[in-house]
Every structure is written in structure tokens, then in C-alpha cells.
Amino acid sequence: MFKYIIKRLAIIVLTLVLIISATFFLMKLMPGSPLANAERLSASQQKMIEAQYGLDKPVIVQYVTYLWDALHFDFGVSFQFANQEVSTLVAQRLGPSAQLGLQALVFGLIAGTGLGAAAAVRRNTKTDTFLSVLAVLGISIPSFVFAALLQYWIGLKLGWLPIAGWKGFAATVLPTIALGMSPLATSARFIRTEMVDVLGSDYIELARAKGLSKNEIIWKHALRNSLIPLVTLIGPMAVNLLTGSIVVENIFSIPGIGSQFVDSILTNDYQIIMGTTIVYSMMLMVVLLLTDILYGIIDPRIRLAE
Amino acid sequence: MSEKVNLTADDFQLLPADRQTDSDKILKPSVSFLKDAWRRLKKNKGAFISLWVLVFVFVVAFASTPIANSKVTARQDVTVQNLPARLPGVLGDIPGFTGEGKLDGTKVDQYESAGVSDKKNYWFGTDQFGRDIFKRVLYGTRISLEVALIATLMDLVFGVTYGIISGWRGGKTDIVMQRIIEIVSSIPNLVVFVLLILVMKPGMLSISLGIALTSWTSMARLVRAQVLTAKEQDYILAARTLGSSTWRIGLRHLVPNLSSTIIVQLMFTIPSAIFFEALLSFIGLGIPVPMASLGTLLNDGQKAMQFYPYQLVIPAVILGIIMIAFNLLGDGLRDAFDPRTKD
Numbered sequence: 189m190f191k192y193i194i195k196r197l198a199i200i201v202l203t204l205v206l207i208i209s210a211t212f213f214l215m216k217l218m219p220g221s222p223l224a225n226a227e228r229l230s231a232s233q234q235k236m237i238e239a240q241y242g243l244d245k246p247v248i249v250q251y252v253t254y255l256w257d258a259l260h261f262d263f264g265v266s267f268q269f270a271n272q273e274v275s276t277l278v279a280q281r282l283g284p285s286a287q288l289g290l291q292a293l294v295f296g297l298i299a300g301t302g303l304g305a306a307a308a309v310r311r312n313t314k315t316d317t318f319l320s321v322l323a324v325l326g327i328s329i330p331s332f333v334f335a336a337l338l339q340y341w342i343g344l345k346l347g348w349l350p351i352a353g354w355k356g357f358a359a360t361v362l363p364t365i366a367l368g369m370s371p372l373a374t375s376a377r378f379i380r381t382e383m384v385d386v387l388g389s390d391y392i393e394l395a396r397a398k399g400l401s402k403n404e405i406i407w408k409h410a411l412r413n414s415l416i417p418l419v420t421l422i423g424p425m426a427v428n429l430l431t432g433s434i435v436v437e438n439i440f441s442i443p444g445i446g447s448q449f450v451d452s453i454l455t456n457d458y459q460i461i462m463g464t465t466i467v468y469s470m471m472l473m474v475v476l477l478l479t480d481i482l483y484g485i486i487d488p489r490i491r492l493a494e
Numbered sequence: 495m496s497e498k499v500n501l502t503a504d505d506f507q508l509l510p511a512d513r514q515t516d517s518d519k520i521l522k523p524s525v526s527f528l529k530d531a532w533r534r535l536k537k538n539k540g541a542f543i544s545l546w547v548l549v550f551v552f553v554v555a556f557a558s559t560p561i562a563n564s565k566v567t568a569r570q571d572v573t574v575q576n577l578p579a580r581l582p583g584v585l586g587d588i589p590g591f592t593g594e595g596k597l598d599g600t601k602v603d604q605y606e607s608a609g610v611s612d613k614k615n616y617w618f619g620t621d622q623f624g625r626d627i628f629k630r631v632l633y634g635t636r637i638s639l640e641v642a643l644i645a646t647l648m649d650l651v652f653g654v655t656y657g658i659i660s661g662w663r664g665g666k667t668d669i670v671m672q673r674i675i676e677i678v679s680s681i682p683n684l685v686v687f688v689l690l691i692l693v694m695k696p697g698m699l700s701i702s703l704g705i706a707l708t709s710w711t712s713m714a715r716l717v718r719a720q721v722l723t724a725k726e727q728d729y730i731l732a733a734r735t736l737g738s739s740t741w742r743i744g745l746r747h748l749v750p751n752l753s754s755t756i757i758v759q760l761m762f763t764i765p766s767a768i769f770f771e772a773l774l775s776f777i778g779l780g781i782p783v784p785m786a787s788l789g790t791l792l793n794d795g796q797k798a799m800q801f802y803p804y805q806l807v808i809p810a811v812i813l814g815i816i817m818i819a820f821n822l823l824g825d826g827l828r829d830a831f832d833p834r835t836k837d
Binding site (some may be wrong): 199203206207215217324325329332333336337344431434438439449450453454458461468469472473476 | 673676677681683684685688689692693769772773776792806810813817818821822
């Protein structure tokens with residue numbers, strides 16, 4: 189296990205260096221100067237500004253400096269917001285994004301588990317059919333379509349919940365549902381298959397023979413054993429959530445990294461693009477590593493195999 | 495106890511001298527597997543309906559090129575701004591397709607107030623520039639499908655080749671190639687897209703390339719795993735013994751035997767490509783303005799949502815139908831190709 193974690197960490201660092209290098213050199217290849225209105229400045233003024241941002245040094249020196257700073261979470265200053273540190277800008281936006289992602293994940297997992305278990309217990313009934321239709325909808329329809337439709341029906345037409353913004357819990361409900369639909373559907377489907385398997389196994393038969401009540405069998409024996417493999421799904425789910433959140437944040441105008449990322453791309457603020465890109469990659473890889481470790485802890489068979 | 499049989503010379507037939515040449519040849523192509531899969535697919539109602547829905551969508555989207563192309567859909571007409579959807583004849587009584595809109599709480603025939611003749615119907619209404627949404631949806635669907643198909647094709651060619659080489663060569667080549675996959679697949683998709691958009695101009699090619707660059711790893715992994723087991727099989731050994739070249743074994747023996755895995759994987763690549771295209775276009779990084787895709791239509795619709803909800807709902811429903819159909823078909827094909835689900 190320890191060796192495995194070290195190996196994974198090495199890959200993460202390597203990947204990050206690769207991403208940082210790629211973004212850095214691509215930015216250097218971009219046409220135009222980072223100085224707005226460069227033609228209006230005199231040569232000496234340009235030199236001064238370039239010296240201030242370290243742009244006068246050879247590219248290789250700039251690269252090493254950037255790489256070194258990036259590993260310390262220092263991504264330079266924003267071009268768009270005068271002299272604001274990119275790391276501060278990103279850090280400010282991290283909170284709402286993390287909260288939204290976590291809420292969506294928890295909502296999706298809990299609701300999905302419940303629905304999946306219900307479908308498995310009432311197998312081949314109308315409930316089961318209804319839930320599997322729901323699961324297909326949740327998996328197929330992109331979160332931003334849900335987001336836009338929820339915003340229209342619930343926010344605008346019915347006026348039950350705020351249309352947009354990030355003030356108070358009520359405002360977080362719609363984006364959470366929109367974003368949580370995909371984890372909900374995935375986990376519901378997964379739990380249903382697992383539960384059906386488990387419910388047919390010998391130890392459930394034994395539990396029934398011992399005279400345990402139906403509830404006890406479902407909650408204590410069947411569901412618990414079906415939950416273990418669900419952990420493997422959290423990684424891919426987190427990846428989807430990160431991608432989805434970028435648009436959902438935009439639709440509901442949530443001040444998260446996703447909307448900042450899009451804004452920075454649309455305004456060509458390369459420093460922020462790079463900063464958010466790196467932060468995103470890092471978050472993703474850490475989540476994937478954590479779920480793998482978690483799985484190893486929960487399921488001893490994985491640990492032994494290593 | 496067996497009966498005694500009297501054989502005479504007439505019971506035997508002299509074979510031609512060159513019979514050696516094709517005694518090993520299998521004359522009929524083996525179709526039983528595909529037929530079997532087709533039979534099982536037909537049993538799966540959802541998947542079978544999805545197949546026909548997709549055939550319909552593809553035919554309509556591609557056959558409509560003459561009436562819905564970038565020229566026609568870009569035509570603006572400010573006199574028919576934001577007209578609601580209206581279907582001709584009796585169909586015009588379906589709620590939502592009557593051509594009526596609310597003005598100060600009372601229903602008004604928007605077509606009449608815009609001075610449009612009774613014969614002219616915009617099936618899905620018009621947008622803020624007076625463009626026919628029906629034609630834009632046709633065109634946008636086609637662009638979305640094209641992007642998805644180009645991406646899937648690149649994914650297919652590259653992923654399958656990579657997987658076959660990695661699995662076939664084995665040893666150090668395999669280890670190096672797998673490490674590369676591990677690194678590439680841990681780069682978030684969006685990063686790849688953004689980097690590509692920074693370098694290339696946003697457009698069909700850059701989006702397709704971005705999608706292909708992020709999705710080939712799972713294809714390569716799957717193919718490699720299959721090749722690893724397939725290359726130990728006797729038919730490969732037989733082909734080798736008979737002196738087939740590596741290329742021939744790869745193309746003639748491995749690819750057909752991997753086809754079910756590849757097809758199923760493709761069925762999941764296409765909707766994810768459509769999804770990413772829509773996502774990128776939705777946030778304004780995708781298909782550039784004069785063109786349209788389902789993503790850009792959704793984006794426009796979301797902006798006009800408050801007063802003209804049909805502009806959002808129609809592309810959303812169509813995107814939803816396409817995505818659902820692909821997912822159901824993918825599930826159905828996976829079950830149909832999997833011999834373990836044989837009933």
C-alpha cells in the first residue's frame with residue numbers, strides 16, 4: 189500500500205510538471221504581448237514593465253521560476269484585475285465550488301443509494317421500472333441542461349427557490365440538484381445491480397432462515413455489503429462534478445472557480461487560466477488518489493493484492 | 495454391435511488433385527456471432543427503439559443540408575423576432591405550438607401581430623434575430639453529430655492502434671506505453687480543451703481533437719486488455735504458424751475479434767463527445783458564431799429563457815433524446831455482445 193501511494197504521488201507530481209510546462213510554453217507561443225497597448229509605450233517604459241514581471245529574462249529562466257513558484261502555489265499576478273495575486277483570487281473562489289461539489293456528491297450518493305436499494309428490493313415492479321428510467325435520464329442528460337431547465341421551472345416559473353446567486357442555503361439547492369443528478373443516477377444503478385447480487389447470495393438466505401426481519405436483512409446485511417464497491421465510483425464522479433460545475437456555476441452565477449475559469453478564458457487572462465488549470469488538475473488528482481486509498485482501507489482484498 | 499457395410503468402388507469419389515489448397519479454407523464468413531447479437535439486441539426494446547431514433551435523427555440531420563445550412567440559418571429577419579412555435583393545420587392546436595404568446599396576461603396571436611401570413615409556420619419558432627429555430631436545430635444537430643463522429647473516428651484509429659501495439663508487443667514497450675496512458679489520463683479533460691483552444695482557433699476540428707485526445711486512453715486500455723488475452727489464443731498461434739505477418743494478424747484476426755468491445759466503447763464515446771461539444775459551446779468556447787450546435791442553441795436559449803422558454807426547451811429536449819438514445823443503445827449492445835448474458 190505504501191509503495192503504491194508513493195508511486196501514485198510520483199505520477200501526480202510528474203503530471204503536474206507536465207501540465208505546468210505545457211501551459212507555460214503554450215502561453216509563450218501565444219501571439220501578442222501581455223502588455224495592453226504596447227505600441228503606446230516607449231521602449232524604456234516597456235523594458236521597465238517587462239523587468240517588473242520578469243519578462244526580460246530568457247524563456248528558460250522564466251520557465252524554471254514559474255515552475256518553482258507554481259509548486260509553492262504562487263501563480264503570479266492577474267492581468268485582468270490589476271496586480272491581484274492569482275492564488276488569492278483562486279483561493280477566494282474555492283469555497284463556493286468546494287461546498288457545491290460536496291453537497292452535490294453527498295446528495296447524489298445518499299439519494300442514489302436509497303433509490304437503488306428500493307429498486308433492488310422491489311425488483312421487476314413498477315417502482316423498479318420508474319427508477320431505471322430515472323437513472324437513464326440522470327446519466328444521459330448533461331447537468332447543465334438540468335440546471336437550465338430547473339432554473340426555468342422551479343426558479344422562474346414556480347418561484348420556489350432563488351434563480352441564481354450564492355446567498356444562503358436556499359440558493360444552493362437548485363445547483364446542487366442539477367449537479368447531483370449524475371452521481372445520483374450512477375450510484376442508483378450501481379447499488380441496484382450490487383443489491384440484486386447480494387440479495388441472491390447465501391448469507392442473505394441464511395439471515396432469512398434465522399428469522400431476521402426484512403428491514404434488518406436489507407439495512408444490516410444487504411445494503412452494507414453493496415456499499416463497499418460504491419467507493420470506486422467516487423473518483424470518476426468527482427471528475428464529472430468538476431467538469432459539470434464549471435457550467436452550472438456559470439448558469440447560476442455562483443462565484444466559484446468554474447465561473448472564474450470561464451471568465452478568464454473569455455478575457456484571455458492567461459495567468460488566471462494557468463492558475464485555475466493547475467489548481468483543477470491538482471484537486472482532481474488528489475481526489476482520485478484519496479478514493480483509491482480509501483478503497484484499499486475499506487476492502488482488505490485490495491490491500492492484500494498490492 | 496455395428497452392422498457390416500459392404501462398400502464398393504462406386505461409393506468412393508475421386509477428388510481433384512488440387513484439393514489440398516482449399517481444404518483449410520473456411521468458405522463462409524462466420525456470421526453467427528453478429529446474428530446472435532442482433533437477435534438479442536432486438537429483444538431489448540429500449541435499445542432497439544433507440545437505434546431507430548438515432549437512425550431517424552442522423553437521416554434528418556444530414557438529409558436536411560440543403561434547407562438548413564450555415565447560409566440559411568444565418569439569415570436574419572428582424573420583422574419576425576422571437577415568434578413562438580407554430581405547427582401547420584390540426585397540429586397547431588397542440589399546446590405550445592399554437593403560435594400564441596402572452597402579452598400583458600392575454601393570449602395574442604404573435605404571427606398576426608408580426609404580420610406573418612397564415613401559411614408561413616415556424617415549427618420551433620424564431621429567435622431574437624428572427625432566425626428559424628427549426629432550421630437552426632437541424633443544422634446544430636448536424637454539427638454536433640459531425641463533431642462527435644470526427645472525434646470518435648480519431649479516438650477509434652488512435653486508441654485501437656495504441657492498444658493493439660501496447661498489448662501485442664508487451665514487455666518494456668507495454669510498460670512505457672501504459673505509463674504514458676496513466677499520465678495522459680490524469681490530465682483533466684478541460685485542461686486539454688483549454689490548451690487546444692489557446693493554440694488553435696475554436697472550431698469543429700479543435701473541439702473534435704480535444705475530445706479525441708481525452709477519450710482515446712480508455713479505448714486504448716480496453717483494447718490492450720483484450721489483446722493481452724487474445725494473443726494467447728490458439729487462432730492467433732495458428733495464424734502465426736501459417737506465416738501471417740504481424741499487420742495481417744492485427745487487422746484480420748485481432749480487430750474483428752475485438753470488434754464488440756470496440757463498438758460498445760464507441761457507443762459511449764459518441765454521447766460523451768456530444769456532451770463535451772455542447773458544454774464547450776455552452777460556455778462560449780466551442781463552435782464559433784456563424785455556425786450553430788446544440789450547445790450554442792442551448793446557450794442562446796438560456797439567455798432568452800425568461801420570456802421565450804421554448805428557445806431553451808426545444809434544443810434541451812433534442813439533446814436529451816440523442817443522449818438517452820445513445821446510452822440505451824450502448825447498454826443494449828454491451829448486453830447483446832456479452833456471451834454471458836445469453837438466455
